[in-house]
Amino acid sequence: MALRDQIADAAAAAARPILSIHNLSIGYQFGKSVTPVIKDISLEIPKGRIVALVGESGSGKTTLTQSIIGLLPANAKLSSGRILFHDPVKVSPLPVDIASLRERSETLRALRGGRIGMVFQEPAAALSPVYTIGNLLAESLLAHENASKDEVRARSLDILARVGFGNPEQALSQYPFELSGGLRQRAMIAAALICKPALLIADEPTSALDVTVQALTLKLIADLQREMGLSVLLITHDLGVVATVADEVVVLYRGEIMESGSVIELLKDPQHPYLQALLKAGPSMSGLKEARLTPLRPIAPPSELFKGHWTRKHEAAPGAPLVELKSLVKRFVKSSRWGKSADTATGTLAVNHVSLTVRQGECLGLVGESGSGKSTLCRILMQIMQPDQGETWVFDQGALRDVATLDRAGRQRFRQRVQYVFQDPFGSLNPRHTIRTVLNEPFDIHTIGTRQERQEWAAELLEIVGLNRHMLDRYPNTFSGGQRQRIAIARALALKPDLLVCDEPVSALDVSVQAQILNLLQDLKDTFGLTYLFVSHDLGVIRHMADRVAVMCQGRLVEIAPARALFENPWHPYTKALMAAAPEQDPTRKLDLTALSDGRASDPACWDPPYQLLGDAKPRYEEVTPDHFVAIA
């Protein structure tokens, strides 16, 4: 072969995509029928690019990734198509057709982990708790290469340092549960990259992580991609994540590719209605605050007909305090094997002197990362957890009263007036109860109404949340996640509450469904004059919903202000970091990672004075502008 041909060949090889999928179709077999999940898909992953695959749950993203590593579930049938993997390192110009290989074949096993690395969504679930990180890395390496003990150790240390472990030596002997969520995901990435693969598949790598950690992890993936010349297939449902790191994007909807192309073009000027809708459905961090989101499948606001019966005469005047939390403290004590540890100082302060007022008719947003004490605070408010110190006051019968001093009837009233909407609509509905039972239960417990009335009320509640009264006798498993969350909201409305505590009500849902639920909550608030304490880790959602926003970090309330003031002019370094870390759907606005200061943004000891708080120090609050308070030491 002439030299010129060789050069031409090499150039062709360099231009060749790492992975090209041609006319792939996959179906799931249920009994005799086959449900198509992937319908005649073709796509390419070029060398050294990050390709994002976007789609809602059920769109076939997971099935597609499983087919690329040849690990489809037993009832999935690959009916046609080719999955060609062109290894850039291999001399052979012939690509491997993964679709034609048997699942257990040696060629495929060598590709998995060796040439194609994979990172999973939930690092806590994807790592076995009984093996150390060192074991994980050694195993990944030895599955594909012969290496001596020293070599394994050296490569492990090297990769751990590269994914950002401060002390790789120590990490080798640590177990996954000893690491934070972000470090766990880094360990997972290290294991996927230790064999220097050509392609990295990252399946929702950050959706289980906090925003600040998410931003750092995305940055890591982007950096590693550049350093190692990797190709990355990034699966996500978050267009913000796509805009942050991806070069190209492929939009998948019900097993078909709706649109694909470069990120900048596609997000700026989406052609396909699905992508247009998806972009509109997500609450944004910048620009004007939309009055209403545009879900893909909108639901009608509740009819005015229901207003009569379902509106409670609110006791507190609009804007007046409805619930006041006074200097709440809750410490979780680590229990040792010999009962509770006697030394209370060893516990963690989940809630550190938090005072908060919820005003009648407002939506108070509570934002913070996991472990910041949001849920603990809600539980104390709901009186399902006792604080160590502090009081909960409620406006009851004409005056603010301490809930602890209320008589039986008063507490009963409180329980009716404050209701909870849980995060996980799958866990919060008993799978063995019909929706009728679920919606009747509040009336049963508080012995309200006759049998007939309860039946009618249950039907009305369903209609209020936009479901059909014929669905009353169905079981929760026949509903989608969004529908279940609507049922959970209907249940919370049954006793005509004043205050709904919504604990991350949309974070388990897809963007399009999320828009539905947020609209519904807003409509309900307008129609029935409800008050919300709205907990979320998603600043976009908070910005969309809240009138006032409280920011929590490590058990402390760090900033509380009217929503507009907070988003336009945040004071606290933590609030600033949170905002910097929130990914935007606009690809021209890249993340500002300097504000995150390498993950130290959520450590009160690392904040600059006067914000710095050491140990369990209790903050003071400074009113910087009217109604805008910031925690300082």
Added chain:
Amino acid sequence: MLRYVAMRLLWMIPMLLFISALIFAIIQLPPGDYLTTQVFELEQQGQAGAQAKAQFLRKEYNLDRPLHEQYLIWLGLMEGSRGYSGLLQGDWGQSFEFQKPVADIVAHAIGPTIAINALAVLVIYFVAVPLGVLAAVRKNSVIDGTISTLIYVAMAIPGFLLALLLLYYANRVFGLGIGGLMDPQYENAPWSWEKLGSIVSHMIIPVLVIAAGAAAAMTRRMRANLLDELEKPYVAAARARGLSETKVIWKYPVRMAFSPFIADIGDLLPGLVSGSVIVSVVLSLPAVGPILVRALQSQDVYLASFIMLFVAILTVIGMLISDLLLAWLDPRIRLGQGARR
């Protein structure tokens, strides 16, 4: 870790004291005692002086004392008719019925009991784990179906029936001896390889019979546990790292699915001892089970109490072993922070 073991061992002392008191009290619960029956029988036969003899024996065995004193005397913490002489002094008491020290009666039964049950436990684990794994990995296949059928048969068939069947066929087909711990000619013979061989061949059937039911139940649970674990993301993640299927299965899900069975070691022993009574009778094995039943029937207090205490000690030790093994196998227990977020 060392501190933990030491604390656990220390805790065993009050625990065993409590158990021993409970056992002693429960055995004494039915009205009357061993001598009441004896005296009644003697009087029926018209023997004079029966009452006097009974009075003497009552004193001899401390049966005239209140219950708590009898207990303390049994333990050796109080002076009885023969001075301080109880468990703590190594005197296990006297059996009424056999008119022999408990030690003599139990001594020849304890060895075989421990040997048979320990072997049964081993057989249970070595049979149940691989079968359960195989059934789960090959779910809904012919292999799975065959194993499931075997499980149902083994669980449903009564132990003594299985024992009789096996005895008959083992004797017909392999010429194994019937019943007992060894062939009769070795009973009083000195130790030799032949004698050991005879004992081993006699133990095969009891071990299999005692293990069958428990192994079947464990196979079923192993299969169910493993099926749950196989669905977990860490299994998919291990496959995606390119491990061979065998390594994936045994290193990851099996280890997780196995934990509950380690916790079972402690529970297994007392169940086996009491569950093997009928089998021991059918196979005429010198095990403690049948002796215990006899002792309980005749209210032979010291004999029964001792055997029950022996089983209790086995259980407590079994629990300790299982806890230590669990801590060793599962770092979340060892490092005590599994629930951290």
